[in-house]
Amino acid sequence: MSEARIARLRGELASLGGDAMLVTGGHNRRYLTGFTGTAGVVLVTAGGAVLFTDFRYTELANAQAVGVEVAEHPPTGYYDRVAERLRGAGVQRLLFEDGTVSYAQYALLKERLAPVELVPAGKALEKLRAVKDATELAVIQEAADVADRTFSHILGYLKPGAKESDIALEMEFYMRKLGASGTSFDTIVASGERSAMPHGVASDRIIGPGEFVTLDFGASYKGYCSDLTRTVVVGPATERHKEIYGIVLEAQLHALAHLKPGITGREGDALTRDIITRYGYGDQYGHSTGHGIGLEIHEEPRLSYSAPDTILLPGHVVTVEPGIYVPGFGGVRIEDDVVLTDDGIKILTRSPKELIVLE
Ligand SMILES: [Mn+2]
Structure with a gap:
């Protein structure tokens, strides 16, 4: 090796x-x-x-x-x-x-x-x-599995009255029980208006009814990072929740369907940005589409407007994480980890993406 x-x-x-x-x-x-x-x-x-x-x-x-x-x-x-x-x-x-x-x-x-x-x-x-070998891909898959299992586990804890920091603690404890050495970054649990902050690290806020809750977290596992984001609604969901969620999901699925080796980092970014912009939310999507993961949580390559010279290669492992953030209301981000293959991608994270409304 x-x-x-x-x-x-x-x-x-x-x-x-x-x-x-x-x-x-x-x-x-x-x-x-x-x-x-x-x-x-x-x-x-x-x-x-x-x-x-x-x-x-x-x-x-x-x-x-x-x-x-x-x-x-x-x-x-x-x-x-x-x-x-x-x-x-x-x-x-x-x-x-x-x-x-x-x-x-x-x-x-x-x-x-x-x-x-x-x-x-x-x-x-x-x-x-940035180009991972088979040993690395196997470990990153395990790190992604830990994140998936943690998302499924935490759904039972998300309800009105729960505190963001308690949710984060339970997620971190569970990841450790599954073999993670720790988190790959500070766990984000952002509810209600706080979900409009892309990096809203868990606070002492109490989750209320009718709110988005964005969970963005990852396991550090045998040295490698996973990075998973899901947004749910602690019910009831309004039409506005459904509209914003639907746009982000459409953009994310479109990118997953079209990402492939040979395109640039900027072209990869456009796969999500063009759709969100077309719906009028371009200004509420102020970060890039994704980044490499591996030994570090943010590494090469970048799926970003500012990466026109980056060519995606088989073996690159990147996140795909479009979002829309509306100040005063809330935000949605949906993120998966994928590996570029010879002709497309393989998705490493498998948590459900249809809007989950917890009532
Ligand atoms: Mn990420």
Whole structure:
């Protein structure tokens, strides 16, 4: 697993303008080596890959990073050890993660690794990570299953008088019981007028009758994230509830029917946006259609107007989550996780989408 991923990165070094890459980000470190510890860097050169970590993690790293050399660095840091390896391998241009390395860290790398030139790698590794392998797809499916089972479980708790934060707590507890290590982000339970806030994290608000309740949540499972949103009505439902829900559902189903590899992130976004705009709610849909999920809850690729150069590929795993948000009334979002296949998609989340009215 690690060997294949490192080989893919190695194959890109030259085109990125480097002789080697220093991987400092936690998710990328885990992706390349399988190591789940929270400290360490990976140096990938033409001839090998070394995971540098400290005394606290050496044993764990040796157990997890199969096929990767593990080297312990002193408490004073990894710089001297990395510099030695760079000299030994004749590296002159070293790629680094410019999107996540802080200014202070950059200054330190520049000083301690001199005369090696630091070259920004951009999103190279994130783009590799966006295409999931079979092992990853199986885990993400399990994470999606946890979310589905949690939605079904929580329906029995949604009623007038329930507190948003109690609903969130029950969902989080249930996901943990199903094997999740935690949530993939702060659980959103947004009822009534609060449902017009796309990221309305659960509050102490009491759910009332005749209200939308949007649940947006996910499991962190074996390191991978799921992301599921459903909106229900704690009854009775009005015509306005049904109208807005119906438009979002139409847009979501249309996107699921037409998403396929080869189209751009912007075209993927338009699949939902054009329909919602046609119904006159374009201004109430102020976020993009979806995002990649994997080791991180938001990763490449993006289904967004601002991603005209992103081409969707088989193996990409993305969310499809249109919404309409009406201030003072409420909002609806419907979200599934899907994997791009050779000619379309496979839907990973299976919770029902016809409007559920809980009375
Ligand atoms: Mn999402």
